[in-house]
Amino acid sequence: MPTALPETAAALPSVPREGLDGLMTRLDRINHYEEKEWLKRDFGMARPLLYVRSRADYALLSALTELDPAEIWGRTLHRYTYRLLAPNEAATQEGEDDDMPFPFLDDRWLTLYTMGQNQQCHRKICPDHWRADHTLILPWALRYVTACPTHKALLVDRCVCGETLRFDPRIGTCDTCGVDVGTLEAPSIADDPDSLALVSLVWAALGHGDADDGPGVPDLAGGDLLALPDGHPLEGVTTAAFFRFATVLVNLLGARDRRNPFFAPTTEVADARPIRAFHQANNASVHAALLCVWRLIAGWPATWETLLLHVAAVEQRRTDPDYFPYALLELLPGPDFAWLWRAVGLVTYAHLGRAPGVFRWLKFYHHVRRTLAPTLPRFRTLDQVGRVLGVSRAMLDRHVAAGELAVRRGRWGATARPVTLVDEESMERLTRLRAAQMNFTEAAAYLGVGRVALVELVKDGILPCSRRDATVKTPWLFEKGAVDDTLAEMIGHLPVRAQSKRMAMPGLTLTDTLASLRAAGVGIPAVLRLAHSGEVAAHRLQDSIQLSGLRFDAASVEAFLARHAPKEGATRYTSTEVCRLLRCTQVTLRLWAEAGLLAPLNTPDPATHRAGASDAPAAGTAYYDATDIDLFKERYMGAEEAAEILGCHPTTLHAWVHAGKLDAALVRGGGKGDVFLFDRERLIALAAERVTGAEAARLLGVDVKTIGNWVARGFIVPIGDPTAKGRRYLRDDVLRLANRVRRHAC
Ligand SMILES: [Zn+2]
């Protein structure tokens, strides 16, 4: 914190005014208010000296005073306002007159930093200075100069009569009430260290902080830095930047959040009130507002959090899209204010997930992080993460619960909806993980096979999958790399034969081959093994290793089937042959064997084992007694055949079994994968006992709908499935009813 006032500022010369004729003397006396009227009147100059800016103006004054034009420039307000401009603004001012060594300023800049718009010019004086020798110091005209460093008092811009202070320096009394301006009272700031620090700041900003900054040609290099403790995030901010920031912040809050407690009237400055705009405010209000901004910077970070959280709360009530941080960003652009964005970004970071209107602040935070503070962590809302990952909310919650997504949760007040923010890095990690993994549906699509085939591949151990045990409810996850490796191992060595457009290469797709071989009990794992071993000739269409590009030689498939056709008069069959005879799969066959319905022989034939099918169980080829197979075929049948006998759909059959209306010899599994075996005799007996609605209608010689009506009226009672489609009727009942109908008809 700056403590001592700059010596140059305190030692500003105060010389007596000697009358209007001594121009040379007046100009020699630095830092006097320039008189508009005498310049106009006596020298025909269009503008008062403090506005002088053309080469002709300087040439005339130079001739009159024999002063160097640069020295004259140093005696105008140009010198001070130039320092308050942002570097990019200052750059645009140069080069207006190439042979002049100093920049010229637009009137716009002068009015901005001095009297304000609409020529709302009023004087500010230090009554003590005035009493001493009628001194008026030029920088007092600047808006930021609010106090006299010599007398440690606020400048006075208001007369005791209540009017804005206007007076003729030649007379020295209030234009309105005639009070001697030397008798006005200036509020002391001697006991307020913040006010003294502010005075010190403004003089430093105006170039009086440097010892070598003598009168005349000014130092154009820029202001001193704010005196802040080491490690303060706002270190390196120039005093001039501080005043530019103060202007924008005060104007912005004045326009958008006038009741911000941060800018409430302060008790120590009696005449201060919350200000709407700098150029309309009185001196005491400007002083109070500048004090607030100074305390804001000096009181980091607590003061910033207070301010920004209040702004955030106000922003949430507003629907204005042009909200506070972006308005600041637009008003204070460029590297000169990098410190500001970093500061706002840090405060926002501390309150992410807690501040209201978090999504817009998050957007602002992203902007700051990207441009200024790349080391700050990145955040996304849960919805954004859901969109990026392409997963549902429930799945997101699961990822969060599993710790795969790092989140930050917060709630603003008791009633507000809690906000969840996701650390973007954890999201990216999860994205990479998910990209390398496939779920069940994705894997089926990737391989180009059906769901049943995929399950077969996993159960067979060909395809590595997270769900090794079918009884445990874990998600099906496939590592893409492992799937690719498996494919490469199974079919990668197969020759590539591009398909010619003219001559269609004879070849069966995997689906067609499966359809042909399934009857022989060969599922997809076995088909792949056959292709791998070369027992069934296959090739690939493209160099890429995909199941969709796999083609099987039709003749080779036929030959395989012929090889495994059950031999006439054989006394035993291989499991493949049994599958062909019984029209079942190897899996089903194993189930029957486990259930003891069809026992394999325990002695594998070594002679045939050599040429045994590669799709046989790993334990070795199982053989079945031919007589056993014949008996089994006679006694049992599968669901499809049973459904045919009963004249219903296999699904209906399943339903009946589960409902206990139909006995099955074997029920295996717990749902869709049930395997039934039905006893032929019992089924035939059942078929004889029961008739379908259609048969009943035929027996009765009526429409099927009529049967429905009769059921509703209680003429006939159906058995079995209560839905109309599944109804069955006892043949006896139907025949009895038929007799009654015939009697009525007669
Ligand atoms: Zn003074």
Ligand SMILES: [Zn+2]
């Ligand atoms: Zn007055």
